[in-house]
Amino acid sequence: MYNPFVTLFILAIPVACIAWTVTHEEVFKEIREFCVKNSHEQKTLAGRKFFYLFTCEYCFSHYVTIFMLIITGYKLIYADWRGYFIAGFSLVWIxxxxxxxxxxxxxxxxxxxxxATMKEKLLENQD
Incomplete structure (x- = not known):
């Protein structure tokens, strides 16, 4: 069986990758802009917070972690619900x-x- 602490550092990689990609990369830009707009303009607190979740990598990483725990069944230290709890926050942190x-x-x-671009332009201007 795998070492659960090594697994922690490995499982944190896809969590970080998914959370970063959704909240920062160009491929999700339009969706993110829609969520930013709605996180400011929704009338209810729950609506504003829901849309904010997709703009903050820390917040979104909690939901990616929950999904990861569901599909992997990963637990840390304890074999019951406490193992999921500890694993969840540990994955988010890493x-x-x-x-x-x-x-x-x-x-x-x-x-x-x-x-480098600035230096190249300076060199071109000196010629």
């Missing part, structure tokens, strides 16, 4: 660490690309 690191990495890459 997935959000992954997303934070990925966000920092993407920011660094964008800065480097921008600096």
């Amino acid at each position: 997935a959000n660490i992954y997303m934070s690191l990925y966000g920092l990495l993407r920011t660094d890459i964008k800065v480097e690309k921008t600096e």
